[in-house]
Structure formats: structure tokens, C-alpha cells
Amino acid sequence: MTTLINQNPVIYEASAGNSTREWREDDENEDAVDVIDAQEIFDLIRSISDPEHPLSLEQLNVTQRDHITVSDEDDTILVEFTPTIPHCSMATLIGLCIRVRLLRCLPSRFKVDIAVRKGTHQSEHAVNKQLNDKERVAAALENSHLLEVVNQCLATATSGGVVANIVRGPAPAN
Amino acid sequence: MDRLISTYILAQNDSQEQADAAIQDIVKDVGTNPTKLLLLVRGLGEYLTSEEAFVRSKATALLSTTLATLDQSKVNASAVNVLVEFYCDRLTDQACVPELLRGLLALSKFDKFTGVDCVKAVKAILALVNVQTYQQTARHFVFLFFESAISRHAQSLRSISSDFVFGFVQCLDGEKDPRNLLLGFTLIKKIIQEFDIAQHVEDLFEVTFCYFPITFRPPPDDPYGITSEHLKIGLRDCLSATPYFAKFALPLLLEKLSSSSGSAKKDSMETIAACVPVYGSSSLLPHADELWSGLKNEIFHATGDELEQVALNTLQVITTELSMGVSVGGSNDPVEKFLRPIIADCMAQLEQPELKLAKPSGKILKAGAMASDPACTFITLTTVPTLLSKYNSSDQSTRKKALLDVLLDFFEASRVLYGAAGQPTEHDTDFITPLLTFKDRFFEIFTNAIMSSNEYSALRLAGVKGLHGMILLREFLSQTEISYAVQYFVRIVLEDPDTELQETSLSSLASLALIMPDVVRSIALPAFLETLPTSQSDMDVDTVVQKKSPEYILNAITKIGEEPSLFAEVVPQILEKIGLVSQEFSSTNATYPISLLTTLLVLLRAKASQGHTDFPQYLNQLVPHLIGMSVLPTVGADDADHIMKNPEILEVVAGITRIIMIHVDTSAQSEFVKAIFNIFVTGDISVLNANTGAAHQIPFTPLRSDARTSQQNACVLFATVIDGCRQQTILPVDNLQQFTGTLVEIAVKTPNTMQRTALSKTVATILNKYNKGNALQEFISNTLVPELYSRIRQEQASLDEREAALTMYIWITKAMVLSTNQVGYDMARELMNVFSVPRLGKIAADGFNLVIGEQQDVLTKETFAIMRLLYKQRFFNYCIPVLVKGFESSADEVRHNFLIALSHVLRNIPKQVLLTELPPLLPMLVHSLSFPDPDLRSSTIETFQIITKDAPSLMAEHLSTLTPLLIALACTSGPANTMKVRMAALKCLAAQPKSLPFTALRPYKTQVLKELEKSLDDRKRLVRREAVECRSQWFTLNGSIASA
Structure with a gap:
């Protein structure tokens, strides 16, 4: 058995694939605009699998909703993530997975920045530079082995988060 | 006879039919008269001794076939004896061996085949036949023969026990065919059971174990249906058949456990688990450490839940076995010896319980504790004090929570081992869970966990689960403690803001309601009911802010009120609330009263699905009470506003009436129907008056088209009762035709749509259920239907009346189609003629949904409607050609209606029928995507999605037309492209990569990915989500990234 970089990470509670977003009337209103x-x-990236453990990024607390900044008007997004340990060599790969996921799932008008949360990784600067360099990301994805790994991590992310149902009293009669 | 024999023997390949005919004649001849057997043998004589091997074999085949088919009771003992002798002697003739074996197999089934014969035959086979040199069928005969021999003459075979076992081992050695192996494995097991194998244990073991682990994979078109699972189980049964195998098997199994293949590991563990109870603790002990280290690896570094579960299960079985027959305590106790390192490993992991390996450690301790009383006691006494002190000394709530999770595992283990509360126990009641020692501490820390004002809700959740877990233990908590726990749950449900906590507490209460209804009735139910508002002022925002909404409370009541005694308590309380509320609320503010009544409905449905039998009492109390409440306000002098006149309320009351009605027997129904007719038809409401004492001012005439609207609306209740009737229930009317005719007349005349629909349903029900022996057939086809139809087409009549007639017509069509009455099909055809009538056309087209779709309330299986087998298929087969023809010959504006009707029919048809009939309809379906009708579009797209999944090749043919259409529908929003349409289109596209071959989709990949980028920026979030899902599917289509 190959040794894992982090053999025994801390596990956090995840909301079992459900989005913590509450259902609103407007969700089904044709004319309301949902920004x-x-x-x-967060719902797009939380269920990405960690490359090392069969756990999601949310369970490992690598991604948190509070560490994501979005401005729909300015078309900018900043996603910060926290590697489980400061010397984690998987940080770049995790960042790459987030990058690819967002590339595939967001309209191209957005400028997405992905960064390691300040002070949580030894080579923070290098990782950030690598993740935000278009050419290097494209080059990385030319590598079919790497791409396969990324796709594997993303395979669990397709659910996209289901909206939790709010309690609405007993079911109506038919 | 001789002629037949020679025809058979001399037949060449080209005259095979002749030979077959000959053999059949011979078999028939000898079969009916076994004395001719002698004749046959004599006739075969020259061939059996022929120079040519081929001829000898053929002659033998003839004899063997005859033996296999003839009526063996007529063959006498000496003949059998001679035949056996003859067959055994000839086994030296290699060319004939396969046929000879077949003959011996046939002989071995004869009643007169004695033990002596058997021994003789077995000896001959073992001595003369080198089994593995023959082809599969011949080997199969050998094993079948052994099987027959062992099952019939084991006693005689025991005399040559040692030779037989040894010989058998040699026969099996080298066998590779799965069919033979499967048989071989069952034989090994039988041999182990029947014979003394002491001298050949190792041989037998080697010939068996060499197949482990099974790596067999059946060929894709395997006609024999043997799976690797069959072989695995067969082999496992052999290995676990005798303790003699223990010393050989265990080391090898342990070795395989460290193999890298997941399936080999799983097989090893499952085999160990199967063998352990047979091998016994003494053979296990020497390997205890290795077993643990092997299993530990599987659990701590499990590659999947399944393997982990198997490993835990194996661990439990081993622990159980080691606990057997242990009476002396102390350090030499095998189970303690086994468990000590395990506990040490787990406790080491639990030093930092918030880390990943803590959870599997908890599971390991649980598996051990579930194994036996001594194991549970040992584990509990060694670990629980440490865990408790660790809990006390830690102030991190994540750590505390993780520790509580381990204790939860203990509760569950205890429940499995020592029995659950409130259930008949098959457990030994002498044993009591060792957790009892720590009960007070547990109760304290779990309640503290609940009470902790900590932000970390997972800790409080563990507290709730812990209390629940303890209540479920048999003879654990006292009544007082249980009451306390229930109070905590109630408080959380009523006051706590955290939804997960609420839900867990509520489901705890729900499960307690079933096993301890008393405590729930005395504590939870009153607390919930008390919170419900009884007046308008209670509902005011200021007071509600502090509390949960009434809907929330009622939802909680629906979860716990199902058990009969609890339901009996709920009903009067809710009725009382409604009584109070109805004084004050206006019918425009009905949400709360509706919820109150819906609570009863939901509970009744749950009771029905649980098969409760207390429905009759509610038909006599609850239903009349509700009907009274609904009817009495409509007969007051002034038609003042009243909550019970609200149509939605009436629908709920109708729902309650229906579910009770359909769960009582025919006689109770008949009686009730009589009462209902008395009220609704005769207008005698004195029965209802008696309950409340209120006097009525004006007559109750709900069945009149000029009655008060509120009275007319009450027809819903009448309709429900009729609809709930069983087919045998008698309707108290003298002339059913006349009665039905009157109802139709009212329905067509009335301006009240609620009354009209109710009466249409009633008429449809009556015509469906009471047309027994075509009693009403003539009335339907000659009077009712033509009259209605001419009313629909009557152009000078008002459109409202024509529409009313059409509604009734559609309902009657449904009633007829369900019972596959020819009238129904004719009516459907006439409906299509209405398509061209302005305004009515669309209604008629939508009517197809009613005709063929499943209704929730009326004309269903549950309400005893007559629904013939395959009625949908028959309707489909009738309708589709007519619809297609109509579509083709109609003007454009009418075509739309044909497409709508078609989509209704397609949506409701069983999938198998749909797929076979679909190809010619596809052009029409594609056509319907261009009509700007969102419902039509989305339902058509859903049909395409079904096709994608179940008839991918059909879909593949039309990709070039469909893909651009679907993309366009997905990407553009507009009044005709509602979000429902866009989502359906995206779902349909997303289904393609899962079902269609890559080669078919490849040309569209770039286009789909590119175009759907627009959907990623859809203004609706739900659409964006489908777009993401859809693009993910297409991205992974071949693993490369097209546009990234």
C-alpha cells in the first residue's frame, strides 16, 4: 500500500449532498432572475472528491462557502481553499480540479481566481501562480493521465447540490 | 425389432432422422414392455461386439438411452444385476465409456439397483475409468452417478469408504469445467458428511482449495447460467464442511487476505466467516493475531463500504466463535486474548477521536461487542471508563461528539445482542447489557450534550441519538428516565431552531410512538396539541414569532399519531380545534383549518398503508361529524360566509371520507350509502342535526342545478361516497338509469363547475361499476351518449352548456375505456371530431389525458373501479392510427389538438408498448416541438428522453434532426420556452451520453458543449443546474476536454 501524504485527516460534517440553500417561491418564478x-x-465544488481520500472537499473542510467571493455584476469570482496540511503536495491538484470544474460549469464571462487560503500552505505563492496561469492549466490538461485523475475527482461532483426542502406542513390533499 | 436396430446402427449422418425415428420406436416398444429388453440386448449382440469402435459405441448408446427412458418398475432384480455386471465389464472399452456411464447413471436410479450393485459399479469406475481423460459430458455422468450413488447407497459405500474417497479425489483432480465443478463441490460436501475422511483430509483439501479464490468469469452469452458467485458459494460450503480442514485452510486463507485483488479479499473474508463456526475456537486461537492484523487493514484502509462491512462481519463471527464454551474468566480466556490487541489498537486511534480512523475504530468495537455476552462485557468494561474520562477531560466539542458517536455504536451493539425495548424478545433474558453499570453517567452526558448551548449542533444531535438509543434498549431506562428523554425531544421539536435536530428528535418520537404509545400519548401529544392556536388572535404574528408555525406542529403530529390508540386521541382534539376555529375564521383565511383536516387525512393514509383495521369506527363517528359540519352551514336562513363552505376544505373532507370508505366492508358501505342518499337525495338532514342541535331554515337540495352554490358544492362529498363503493355495494335507488339520467341533466345545466365535476365523476363511477351483465349498456349507447354528443355539437346552444356536456362526455369515455367497453372507443373517435370546434377543441384534446391517465381520486383500483387488463394498450392500439390519420387530414390550426391528444396518450402508455409502436410516430413528435405550447413541448421532450434511455438505437437515427432542436429549446427563453421546457431539453440531452454509443454522439459533441455555454448563464438557477449536469455528461463522453 502506498503511503498517503495525510494518513488520518480530520473529518467535518457535510450536509449529505444537499445544498444548504433554502427553497424560495422565486425559484420557480419564470421572470425572477437568480443571480x-x-x-x-460552493454547491458546484463542494462534492468534488479529494484525490487521496474517498471524501469530499467539503468533508475535509478544504472548501468553505465563506471563502468564496462572487460579484455577478463585475463578472469576478475568487475561490480560496485550505489544504488539509501545509506541506500537502496535492494542493495544486485540488486547485486544478476546482479550476476545471468551474471552467466547465460557469459562463465564460466570469474571471475566476483560485487561490490557497493565506497562510495555509508552504508554497502558497507557487501554487497560486500555477493555478491562475492559463497556459499552464491548459498544458496540464494536455496530459491525459492528469486529466483522467481530474475527471475522477469530478465524477462525484455532478450532483451539483440538491435544494433542501423546507417544512411546509402536511402534504396537501389531492 | 431387429430391423429397427439395424436401421439405427447403419444410419449415416444423412439419414439421421431415420435413426432418430428408429430409436424412438425401440424406446417406445421396450418402454411399455420391458420383457422386450432381453430381445433388444440379444439383437444388439453382434453390434456390441463389433470390430468397429464406432458401431460398439452406437449400440451402447441405444441401450443406454432405452434404459434411461423405460419404465423401470417392470425390470426385475436379476435383469438389473446382469446389466450392471455387463456395463461394468465393458468399461474397459474406452470408445464406449461415455455411453456406458450414461447407462450406469440410468441404472443407478432403478429401485432394484442394490447396494451391492452400487459398490460394484463404483469400484469398476474408479478402477477402469481415468475420468479426466474424457470429455465434459462423460465426466458429468461420472459425477452424476456418484451423486446418485451417495444419496441412495451411502451405507453400502461406507464399506469401501477409504478407497472411494481417494478414488473420488483422483476423479476430480484437474477438473476445470464450471458445471462439473459445481456438482463436484456438492459431492465433496456430501462425502465429508457421509464418509470417514480422516485418512484423506489433505488430499481432499488440496483438490478443493486449489480452486480458491474463484476467478471464473462466465462468457457473455453463457447458456448455463453459472456465475462465479455460484462457484464461490459451492467452494465455501466445502471448505466449511469439516473442522479437519482448519489447520490447512486458515494459513492459506490468511495469505489470500493480503492479496491485492478486492474480490479475492472479500472472498477470503467471507470464507473465513463461513468456516469459523465449524473450525471452532481451538483452531482459531493460534491464528488470532494474524486474523486481526489482516482484518484491521481491511477496516482501517477500506477501499469500499462493502469490503469494510464484510471485514467487520468476519470479525464479529470470529469473536462469537471464540466466546463459545468459555466459562473461566481471566487472562487465558480465548476471547479476551483475541480482543485485547484489538481494543488496544482501537483505543490508540480513539486518542484523537476527531480524526478519520476513529469512526472505523468505533465500528470495530461495535462488531466485537455484538458478538457475544462475554465479548460485550469485556469490551465495555475495558473501554467505556476510558472513553468517559476522555469525554470529561476534553473541551473540544468536535472531540466530544466523536466520543459520543462511539458510545452510540455500543448502544446499537447492545440492542442487537440483548434485545430491543417493546419488542418480543428471542434473546436470553438472563443476560443484561453491561452498559447498565454506566447508565447514570450515560444519561447525564447525553442530556448534557443536548443542553449544551454550544454552537456545534452535531454534538447536540449525538445527544438526541444517544437518548433514543438508550430508550430502545431492553430493560435499560426506567419509566421516569424515558419520560425525561421524551420531554427533551418534545422541547427540541417545539423550540429548537436547528432543523436537523428537530427532525431527528421528531423521528425518535415517531419510532417511540410505535413501541411505547403510552409515553408519547401522555407527554408529546398534549404538548403538541396545546401549541396549536384555537382562535384568530393566536395566529397573530406577534405571538407566533416565538413559536413554531401551526403547520409545523401539525406536520409533527402526522409523524407520531399513526398508532391506533394515538390516532383515537388525535381525532377528537383536532375536531375540537376545528369546531373552535370555524366560529372565528372566514372562508377566505382557510390555510390553518385546511392543515388541521389534512393532518387527519395524512394520518389516515399512513394507517391505511400500515394495514390498520380501525376504520369502521371512524366511518360512524368522524365522517358523519365532518359531513354535518360541512352541510349544516349551508341550510341557514342567510347564506353567510362560513369556513366549512370553503371548496378546499370540502376537498379535504372528501379525501378523509374516501379513505375511510374504501377501507370498510360491503355491508358497512351499504348502510352508510343509504344514510348518505337520505341526506343528499331526500334532503333529510335530521340525522346531522341531532349531533349539533342547530335548526335548519331552508331545505337541503344539493342535487339541483338551481340550489345555493354552497349546497351544490357539497356534492363533492356525495360523489366521494359513491366513488368509494365496492362493486357489490347496493345503491338505494329503484331505477338506476333514471337516476343517472337526472344526474347528467343537472351536471349539464348547472353553472357551478364544482358541482358539475362532482356529478360527472359520480355518473362515470356508476356507469363503470354498475353496468354488470350490460344492464346499462343499451341506455348508455342508445340514449345517454348520443344525446350528450348532439348537445356538444348543438351550435345554437350556449358554449357553457356545450362545455358542460363535453366534460361529462369525457368522463363517461373514461369509465367505458377502463372497462374496455366498445362504446368507449367510439366515444374517443367522436372526441376527435370535436377537435375542430373552436374553444371546445382544446378541451377535448386535453380530455385524452383524463381518459387514459391515472386519476388520483376516482375510478382507481383502490376505489374498486372495473379496470380491465391491458386497457391502456387496447386504447392505444385503437387510438393511434385514428389520431395519425386525423393529424394528416386536418388543417394546421386543428393539428395542434391532435398533437396534444397524442402526447397525452404517449405519456400514459406503458413503456414497452410505447417503444414498439413509436418509430412511425417520431416525425409527428418532432413536429410538435415547433408548436409554441410549453406543455406540449415539455411532454414531447420527456417522451424523447424515454426513447433515449430505452430505445437508444431509434434515438441515434434521429440525432441529426433532434439535437439542434433540443439545443435551441434549451438555450432560448421565451413565453413558449418556459424553464420547464428548457430543463426538459437539457435533461434529454444529458441522458444521451449515458445511453447512446460514442460513435453516434461524437459529431455533436463540440456543438452541444459550445451551445450549452449559453445555458450556463440562464437566469434561472434550476436551469443552470441542469446545464451543468448535462455538460458534465458530455465532457466525460470520451475523457478529453474540448473547450477548456
Whole structure:
């Protein structure tokens, strides 16, 4: 068995695939505009699998909703993530997964920045530079082995977060 | 006879039919008269001794076939004896061996085949036949023969026990065919059970274990249906058949456990689990450490839940076995010896319980504790004090929560081992869970966890689960403690803001309601009911802010009030609330009263699905009470506003009436129907008066088209009762035709749509259920239907009246189609003629949904409607050609209605029928996507989605037309492209990569991914989500990224 970088990480409670977003009347209103917000971005990336453990980024507390900043008008998004340990060599790969996921799931008008949360990784600067360099990301994805790993991590992310149902009294009669 | 024999023997390949005919004649001849057997043998004589091997074999085949088919009771003992002798002697003739074996197999089934014969035959086979040199069928005969021999003559075979076992091992050695192996495995098991194998244990073991682990994979078109699972189980049964195997098997199984293949590991663990109870603790002990280290690896570094579960299960079985027969305590106790390192490992992990490996450690301790009383006691006494002190000394709530989770595992183990509360126990009541020692501490820390004002709700959640877990233990908590716990739950449900906590507490109460209804009735139910408002002022925002909404409370009541004694308590309380509320609320503010009544309905439905039998009492109390409440306000002098006149309330009351009605027997129904007719038809409401004492001012005439609207609306209740009738229930009317005719007349005349629909349903029900022996057939086809139809087409009549007639017509069509009455099909055809009538056309087209769709309330299986088998298919087969023809010959503006009707029919048809009939309809379906009708579009797209999944090749043919259409529908929003349409289109596109071959989709990949980028920026979030999902599917289509 190969040794894992972090053998025994701390596990956090995740909301079992459900989005913590509450259902609103407006969700089904044809004319209401739903802006893209931090929760939506979080729902897109929370269930990505960690490359090392069969756990989601949310369970490992790598991604948190509060660490995502979105401005729908300015078309900018900043996603900060926290590696489980400061010397985690998987940080770049995790960042790459988030990058690819957002590339695929967001309209191209957005400028997405992905960064390691300040002070949580030894080579923070290098990782950030790598993740936000278009050419290097594109080059990384030319590598079919790497791409396969990324796709594997993203395979669990397709659910996108289901909206939790709010309590609405007994079911109506038919 | 001789002629037949020679025809058979001399037949060449080209005259095979002749030979077959000959053999059949011979078999028939000898079969009916076994004395001719002698004749046959004599006739075969020259061939059996022929120079040519081929001829000898063929002759033998003839004899064997005959033996296999003839009526063996007529063959005498000496003949059998001679035949056996003859067959055994000839086994030296290699060319004939397969046929000879077949003959011996046939003989072995004869009643007169004695033990002596058997021994003789077995000896001959073992001595003369080198089994593995023959082809599969021949080997199969050998094993079948052994099977037959062992099952019939085991006693005689025991005399040559040692030779037989040894010989058998040699026969099986090298066998590779799965069919033979499967048989071989069952034989090994039988041999182990029947014979003394002491001298051949190792041989037998080797010939068995060499197949472990099974790596067999059946060929894709395997006609024999043997799976690797069959073989695994067969082999496992052999290995676990005797304790003699223990010393050979365990080391090898342990070795395989460290293999890298997941399936081999799983097989090893499952085999160990199966063998352990047979091998016994003494053979396990020497390997205890290795077993633990192997299993530990599987649990701590599990690659999947399944493997982890298997490993835990194996651990539990081993622990159980080691606990057997242990009476002396102390350090030499095998189970303690086994558990000590396990506990040490787990406790080491639990030093930091918030980390990943803590959870599996808890599971390991649980598996051990579930194994046996001594194991549970040992584990509990060694670990619980440490865990408790760790809990006390830690102030991190994540750590505390993780520790509580481990204790929850203990509760569950205890419940499995020592029995659950409130359930008949098959457990030994002498044993009491060792957790009892720590009960007070547990109760304290779990309640503290609940009470902790901490922000970390997971800790409080563990507290709730802990109390619940303790209540479920048999003879654990006292009544007082249970009451306390229930009070905590109630308080959380009523006061706590955290939804997960609320839900867990509520589901705890719900499960307690079933096993301890008393405590729930005395504590939870009153607390909930008390919170419900009884007046308008209670509902005011200021007071409600502090409390939960009434809907929330009622929802909680629906979860706990199902148990009969609890329901009996709920009903009067809710009725009382409604009584109070109805004084004060106006019918425009009905949400709360509706929720109150809906609570009863939901509970009744739950009771029905649980098969409760207390419905009759509610038919006599609850239903009349509710009907009285609904009817009496309509007969007051002034038609003042009243809550019970609200149509939605009436619908709920109708729902309650229906569910009670359909769960009582025919005689109770008949009686009740009589009472209802008395009220609604005769207008005698004195029965209802008696309950409340209120006097009525004007007559109750709900069945008149000129009655008060509120009275007319009450027809809903009448309709429900009729609809709930069983087919045998008698309707108290003299002339059913006349009665039905009157109802139709009222329905067509009335301006009140609620009354009209109710009466249409009633008429449809009556015509469906009471047309027994075509009693009403003539009335329907000659009077009712033509009259209605001419009314629909009557152009000078008012449109309202024509529409009313059409509604009734559609309902009657449904009633007829369900019973596959020919009238129904004719009516459907006439409906299509209405398509071209302005305004009515759309109603008629939508009517197809009613005709063929499943209704929730009326004309269902539950309400005893006559629904013939395959009625949908028959309707479909009739309708589709007519619809297609109508579509083709109609003007454009009418075509729309045909497409709507078609989509209704397609949506409601069983999938299998749909797929076979679909290809010619596809052009029409594609056509309907261009009509600007969102419902039509989305329902058509849903049909396409079904096709994608279940008939991918059909879909593949039309990709070039459909894909651009679907993309366009997904990407553009507009009045005709509602979010429902966009989502349906995206879902349909998303289904393609899962079902269609890559080669078919490849040309569209770039286009789909590119175009759908627009959907990622859809203004509706729900649409964006589908777009993300859809694009993910297409991205992974071949693993490369097109546009990234």
C-alpha cells in the first residue's frame, strides 16, 4: 500500500449532498432572475472528491462557502481553499480540479481566481501562480493521465447540490 | 425389432432422422414392455461386439438411452444385476465409456439397483475409468452417478469408504469445467458428511482449495447460467464442511487476505466467516493475531463500504466463535486474548477521536461487542471508563461528539445482542447489557450534550441519538428516565431552531410512538396539541414569532399519531380545534383549518398503508361529524360566509371520507350509502342535526342545478361516497338509469363547475361499476351518449352548456375505456371530431389525458373501479392510427389538438408498448416541438428522453434532426420556452451520453458543449443546474476536454 501524504485527516460534517440553500417561491418564478452567488459556486465544488481520500472537499473542510467571493455584476469570482496540511503536495491538484470544474460549469464571462487560503500552505505563492496561469492549466490538461485523475475527482461532483426542502406542513390533499 | 436396430446402427449422418425415428420406436416398444429388453440386448449382440469402435459405441448408446427412458418398475432384480455386471465389464472399452456411464447413471436410479450393485459399479469406475481423460459430458455422468450413488447407497459405500474417497479425489483432480465443478463441490460436501475422511483430509483439501479464490468469469452469452458467485458459494460450503480442514485452510486463507485483488479479499473474508463456526475456537486461537492484523487493514484502509462491512462481519463471527464454551474468566480466556490487541489498537486511534480512523475504530468495537455476552462485557468494561474520562477531560466539542458517536455504536451493539425495548424478545433474558453499570453517567452526558448551548449542533444531535438509543434498549431506562428523554425531544421539536435536530428528535418520537404509545400519548401529544392556536388572535404574528408555525406542529403530529390508540386521541382534539376555529375564521383565511383536516387525512393514509383495521369506527363517528359540519352551514336562513363552505376544505373532507370508505366492508358501505342518499337525495338532514342541535331554515337540495352554490358544492362529498363503493355495494335507488339520467341533466345545466365535476365523476363511477351483465349498456349507447354528443355539437346552444356536456362526455369515455367497453372507443373517435370546434377543441384534446391517465381520486383500483387488463394498450392500439390519420387530414390550426391528444396518450402508455409502436410516430413528435405550447413541448421532450434511455438505437437515427432542436429549446427563453421546457431539453440531452454509443454522439459533441455555454448563464438557477449536469455528461463522453 502506498503511503498517503495525510494518513488520518480530520473529518467535518457535510450536509449529505444537499445544498444548504433554502427553497424560495422565486425559484420557480419564470421572470425572477437568480443571480450567481457564493452558495451556487460552493454547491458546484463542494462534492468534488479529494484525490487521496474517498471524501469530499467539503468533508475535509478544504472548501468553505465563506471563502468564496462572487460579484455577478463585475463578472469576478475568487475561490480560496485550505489544504488539509501545509506541506500537502496535492494542493495544486485540488486547485486544478476546482479550476476545471468551474471552467466547465460557469459562463465564460466570469474571471475566476483560485487561490490557497493565506497562510495555509508552504508554497502558497507557487501554487497560486500555477493555478491562475492559463497556459499552464491548459498544458496540464494536455496530459491525459492528469486529466483522467481530474475527471475522477469530478465524477462525484455532478450532483451539483440538491435544494433542501423546507417544512411546509402536511402534504396537501389531492 | 431387429430391423429397427439395424436401421439405427447403419444410419449415416444423412439419414439421421431415420435413426432418430428408429430409436424412438425401440424406446417406445421396450418402454411399455420391458420383457422386450432381453430381445433388444440379444439383437444388439453382434453390434456390441463389433470390430468397429464406432458401431460398439452406437449400440451402447441405444441401450443406454432405452434404459434411461423405460419404465423401470417392470425390470426385475436379476435383469438389473446382469446389466450392471455387463456395463461394468465393458468399461474397459474406452470408445464406449461415455455411453456406458450414461447407462450406469440410468441404472443407478432403478429401485432394484442394490447396494451391492452400487459398490460394484463404483469400484469398476474408479478402477477402469481415468475420468479426466474424457470429455465434459462423460465426466458429468461420472459425477452424476456418484451423486446418485451417495444419496441412495451411502451405507453400502461406507464399506469401501477409504478407497472411494481417494478414488473420488483422483476423479476430480484437474477438473476445470464450471458445471462439473459445481456438482463436484456438492459431492465433496456430501462425502465429508457421509464418509470417514480422516485418512484423506489433505488430499481432499488440496483438490478443493486449489480452486480458491474463484476467478471464473462466465462468457457473455453463457447458456448455463453459472456465475462465479455460484462457484464461490459451492467452494465455501466445502471448505466449511469439516473442522479437519482448519489447520490447512486458515494459513492459506490468511495469505489470500493480503492479496491485492478486492474480490479475492472479500472472498477470503467471507470464507473465513463461513468456516469459523465449524473450525471452532481451538483452531482459531493460534491464528488470532494474524486474523486481526489482516482484518484491521481491511477496516482501517477500506477501499469500499462493502469490503469494510464484510471485514467487520468476519470479525464479529470470529469473536462469537471464540466466546463459545468459555466459562473461566481471566487472562487465558480465548476471547479476551483475541480482543485485547484489538481494543488496544482501537483505543490508540480513539486518542484523537476527531480524526478519520476513529469512526472505523468505533465500528470495530461495535462488531466485537455484538458478538457475544462475554465479548460485550469485556469490551465495555475495558473501554467505556476510558472513553468517559476522555469525554470529561476534553473541551473540544468536535472531540466530544466523536466520543459520543462511539458510545452510540455500543448502544446499537447492545440492542442487537440483548434485545430491543417493546419488542418480543428471542434473546436470553438472563443476560443484561453491561452498559447498565454506566447508565447514570450515560444519561447525564447525553442530556448534557443536548443542553449544551454550544454552537456545534452535531454534538447536540449525538445527544438526541444517544437518548433514543438508550430508550430502545431492553430493560435499560426506567419509566421516569424515558419520560425525561421524551420531554427533551418534545422541547427540541417545539423550540429548537436547528432543523436537523428537530427532525431527528421528531423521528425518535415517531419510532417511540410505535413501541411505547403510552409515553408519547401522555407527554408529546398534549404538548403538541396545546401549541396549536384555537382562535384568530393566536395566529397573530406577534405571538407566533416565538413559536413554531401551526403547520409545523401539525406536520409533527402526522409523524407520531399513526398508532391506533394515538390516532383515537388525535381525532377528537383536532375536531375540537376545528369546531373552535370555524366560529372565528372566514372562508377566505382557510390555510390553518385546511392543515388541521389534512393532518387527519395524512394520518389516515399512513394507517391505511400500515394495514390498520380501525376504520369502521371512524366511518360512524368522524365522517358523519365532518359531513354535518360541512352541510349544516349551508341550510341557514342567510347564506353567510362560513369556513366549512370553503371548496378546499370540502376537498379535504372528501379525501378523509374516501379513505375511510374504501377501507370498510360491503355491508358497512351499504348502510352508510343509504344514510348518505337520505341526506343528499331526500334532503333529510335530521340525522346531522341531532349531533349539533342547530335548526335548519331552508331545505337541503344539493342535487339541483338551481340550489345555493354552497349546497351544490357539497356534492363533492356525495360523489366521494359513491366513488368509494365496492362493486357489490347496493345503491338505494329503484331505477338506476333514471337516476343517472337526472344526474347528467343537472351536471349539464348547472353553472357551478364544482358541482358539475362532482356529478360527472359520480355518473362515470356508476356507469363503470354498475353496468354488470350490460344492464346499462343499451341506455348508455342508445340514449345517454348520443344525446350528450348532439348537445356538444348543438351550435345554437350556449358554449357553457356545450362545455358542460363535453366534460361529462369525457368522463363517461373514461369509465367505458377502463372497462374496455366498445362504446368507449367510439366515444374517443367522436372526441376527435370535436377537435375542430373552436374553444371546445382544446378541451377535448386535453380530455385524452383524463381518459387514459391515472386519476388520483376516482375510478382507481383502490376505489374498486372495473379496470380491465391491458386497457391502456387496447386504447392505444385503437387510438393511434385514428389520431395519425386525423393529424394528416386536418388543417394546421386543428393539428395542434391532435398533437396534444397524442402526447397525452404517449405519456400514459406503458413503456414497452410505447417503444414498439413509436418509430412511425417520431416525425409527428418532432413536429410538435415547433408548436409554441410549453406543455406540449415539455411532454414531447420527456417522451424523447424515454426513447433515449430505452430505445437508444431509434434515438441515434434521429440525432441529426433532434439535437439542434433540443439545443435551441434549451438555450432560448421565451413565453413558449418556459424553464420547464428548457430543463426538459437539457435533461434529454444529458441522458444521451449515458445511453447512446460514442460513435453516434461524437459529431455533436463540440456543438452541444459550445451551445450549452449559453445555458450556463440562464437566469434561472434550476436551469443552470441542469446545464451543468448535462455538460458534465458530455465532457466525460470520451475523457478529453474540448473547450477548456
